[in-house]
Amino acid sequence: MSVTLPFEATLFNSQFWDNLALLVGQILLILIIVWIVFVIAMVALIVLSIKRKHLYFPMLLRPVLAFTEGAVATGCQVLGVDATQLMEFLIKIDNDVNTTAFAAVPVENRAVFFPQCLRSSNCPARLTPDGLKCISCGRCGLGSVIPPLEEAGYKTFLIPGSTFIKRMVKKYRPQAMIGVGCILEVKEGLEMGKRISMITLGVVTKTDGCVETTMDWDELLEVASIGLPEPIVRREQVMDESLKRE
Ligand code: SF4
Numbered sequence: 001m002s003v004t005l006p007f008e009a010t011l012f013n014s015q016f017w018d019n020l021a022l023l024v025g026q027i028l029l030i031l032i033i034v035w036i037v038f039v040i041a042m043v044a045l046i047v048l049s050i051k052r053k054h055l056y057f058p059m060l061l062r063p064v065l066a067f068t069e070g071a072v073a074t075g076c077q078v079l080g081v082d083a084t085q086l087m088e089f090l091i092k093i094d095n096d097v098n099t100t101a102f103a104a105v106p107v108e109n110r111a112v113f114f115p116q117c118l119r120s121s122n123c124p125a126r127l128t129p130d131g132l133k134c135i136s137c138g139r140c141g142l143g144s145v146i147p148p149l150e151e152a153g154y155k156t157f158l159i160p161g162s163t164f165i166k167r168m169v170k171k172y173r174p175q176a177m178i179g180v181g182c183i184l185e186v187k188e189g190l191e192m193g194k195r196i197s198m199i200t201l202g203v204v205t206k207t208d209g210c211v212e213t214t215m216d217w218d219e220l221l222e223v224a225s226i227g228l229p230e231p232i233v234r235r236e237q238v239m240d241e242s243l244k245r246e
Helices: 009-014 015-052 058-066 071-076 085-102 143-154 163-172 184-194 217-224
Strands: 110-115 126-128 129-132 153-161 178-179 197-204
Touching: 015 071, 015 085, 015 184, 058 071, 058 085, 071 085, 071 184, 085 184, 085 197, 110 143, 110 163, 110 217, 143 153, 153 163, 163 178, 163 184, 178 184, 178 217, 184 197, 197 217
Parallel strands: 110 153, 110 178, 178 197
Antiparallel strands: 126 129, 129 153
């Protein structure tokens, strides 16, 4: 006696489905192998770049890292690269990739965002709708870089929080920005730059923390001078006599 199978059963028992399942399995296997090869190559390139202090293939690293970052971070950790070193490296790649586009933006369309932790704890700057207004009182290095940056054409913002960045970007519509901050802030700033299609460079402070952090001001001015005919140089600050007495 012959038994009639339901239509679905005959369909999925056919040679066609066997072949299709085999093909899908093989494609998946190839994709997994390619992904593993990419991860191993990325880990090797990153470890080599960090150890030799030289960026190898940054244009290739950035897009591939976008879909392998988690596995690459684990691989790097196994080979002795800690999370901070990896983050510094990712910032370097982003900066390297964005430098040419940044250089092409006229300085009038660029902005620099400073975190307020760079100020002296006795900073007399007043809060305005555009952030804190530095008066170059001489108590911290900000007063020696903000005036020359603004004279060169930059818009500068000393901000009490990252929400200010979005607000100022919306208000002044710069085409490129430099974000200053600790490693985590700069990484987040670079990611925000990508989200809002803004050419962004990051400069990391020398110390972390919420009060009186320090940074390499010359490094910042070097980055700010990219694409300019003349380098921007620091300005001597003269501390106001009345402030000296405070
Ligand atoms: S230079 Fe003076 S006013 Fe300007 S941010 Fe530093 S402490 Fe504040």
